Amino acid sequence: MTEVVTSGAQAKTPSGWRVAVLGAGAWGTALALAMLRAGHFVRLYARDAETVAAIDRGENPRYLPGIAIEPGIVATNDIAAALSGADCVLAVTPAQSLRAALATAGGHVPNGVPLVLCAKGIERDTGALLSAIAEESLPNNPVAALSGPSFASDVARGLPTAVVVAARNGDLAAELAARFSAENLRCYSSDDLIGVEIGGALKNVFAIAAGAVTGAGLGASAQAAMVTRGFVELRRIGAAFGAKPETLMGLSGLGDLLLTCSSAQSRNFAYGLALGQGKPLAGLPLAEGVPTAGIAARIAAERQIEAPIISAVAAILDGKVTIGQAVTALMTRPLKTETDI
Ligand SMILES: NC(=O)C1=CN([C@@H]2O[C@H](COP(=O)(O)OP(=O)(O)OC[C@H]3O[C@@H](n4cnc5c(N)ncnc54)[C@H](O)[C@@H]3O)[C@@H](O)[C@H]2O)C=CC1
Numbered sequence: 404m405t406e407v408v409t410s411g412a413q414a415k416t417p418s419g420w421r422v423a424v425l426g427a428g429a430w431g432t433a434l435a436l437a438m439l440r441a442g443h444f445v446r447l448y449a450r451d452a453e454t455v456a457a458i459d460r461g462e463n464p465r466y467l468p469g470i471a472i473e474p475g476i477v478a479t480n481d482i483a484a485a486l487s488g489a490d491c492v493l494a495v496t497p498a499q500s501l502r503a504a505l506a507t508a509g510g511h512v513p514n515g516v517p518l519v520l521c522a523k524g525i526e527r528d529t530g531a532l533l534s535a536i537a538e539e540s541l542p543n544n545p546v547a548a549l550s551g552p553s554f555a556s557d558v559a560r561g562l563p564t565a566v567v568v569a570a571r572n573g574d575l576a577a578e579l580a581a582r583f584s585a586e587n588l589r590c591y592s593s594d595d596l597i598g599v600e601i602g603g604a605l606k607n608v609f610a611i612a613a614g615a616v617t618g619a620g621l622g623a624s625a626q627a628a629m630v631t632r633g634f635v636e637l638r639r640i641g642a643a644f645g646a647k648p649e650t651l652m653g654l655s656g657l658g659d660l661l662l663t664c665s666s667a668q669s670r671n672f673a674y675g676l677a678l679g680q681g682k683p684l685a686g687l688p689l690a691e692g693v694p695t696a697g698i699a700a701r702i703a704a705e706r707q708i709e710a711p712i713i714s715a716v717a718a719i720l721d722g723k724v725t726i727g728q729a730v731t732a733l734m735t736r737p738l739k740t741e742t743d744i
Pocket residue numbers: 425426427428429430431449450466495496497498500501503504521522523524553554555556689691
């Protein structure tokens with residue numbers, strides 16, 4: 404599976420893989436840089452020629468403004484060229500575009516190579532987890548997920564970051580984690596694919612809630628209460644899907660909640676902030692929690708899982724209730740034992 408490429412900036416170490424990254428937005432570009440630094444030969448697929456040209460110039464101003472893209476990444480808008488001979492594929496489109504992206508990529512992904520899902524979300528129309536979409540779209544490729552507290556700009560700048568790589572096969576997860584790790588990217592491994600996916604998908608919904616709490620001026624105490632009780636909902640939904648509780652206590656659950664519920668650098672938090680401040684929402688950058696909130700609320704209702712914060716976020720986003728009404732409803736719910744998970 405490995406090949407030593409000896410020419411120019413694309414030279415790779417003997418242990419380097421040919422890694423294809425699908426999606427040249429903020430996270431795809433950051434991960435392409437991380438893979439390059441880990442010694443891999445990287446091809447980055449962008450749908451538009453403009454992004455390819457920008458990356459060739461050493462920048463991606465639309466998605467990672469102000470960050471220099473090191474030479475060595477081969478950008479292309481030719482999907483066949485991006486995937487030809489790949490040892491590993493990273494899918495880094497938005498969650499709602501994954502199915503379409505894999506349909507385009509499908510015939511070009513070499514059989515048997517791992518497909519690593521790097522998006523965070525649940526498919527709005529079907530309720531499918533991204534691993535289910537991947538296993539359906541590419542049945543001949545083992546599926547993994549990379550998740551955890553990791554802002555694209557931090558990773559692109561090479562700041563120290565820890566993530567988790569999960570696959571149903573723990574040996575595959577460990578191999579991917581070892582191959583992806585580099586000086587400033589520490590990858591833990593896990594065999595709890597579903598737990599890692601659910602943590603990454605649902606934290607976005609709570610990040611919107613956290614932004615809204617801040618934007619509406621409800622105070623730091625409300626913020627802490629919301630994140631804590633949100634975590635309870637995450638654990639309930641995770642349990643219903645068979646996730647291990649310790650996974651949700653890890654980087655892809657608690658870790659990413661801590662990051663994105665406390666920083667306006669998070670696009671989901673920023674979306675909630677604008678919502679709480681009554682500012683316009685149109686034109687804001689991708690906030691994966693928006694489509695995920697509605698479907699997560701539906702899944703919770705169908706499975707009779709108590710998830711009042713997720714339901715409140717979905718109802719606010721649908722314009723069915725105001726933030727004030729949602730807070731009143733949450734505060735006046737029947738009292739209960741805290742440990743009643
Ligand atoms: N930006 C971040 O800090 C992080 C993002 N993520 C996750 O990664 C996913 C992608 O996020 P970003 O890259 O930040 O979004 P982005 O909005 O910066 O970029 C999305 C990219 O996907 C491309 N795209 C959309 N549909 C496509 C398709 N069908 N085929 C090929 N490319 C397609 C777009 O052209 C764009 O370049 C999201 O699920 C997000 O939650 C995860 C960790 C960190």
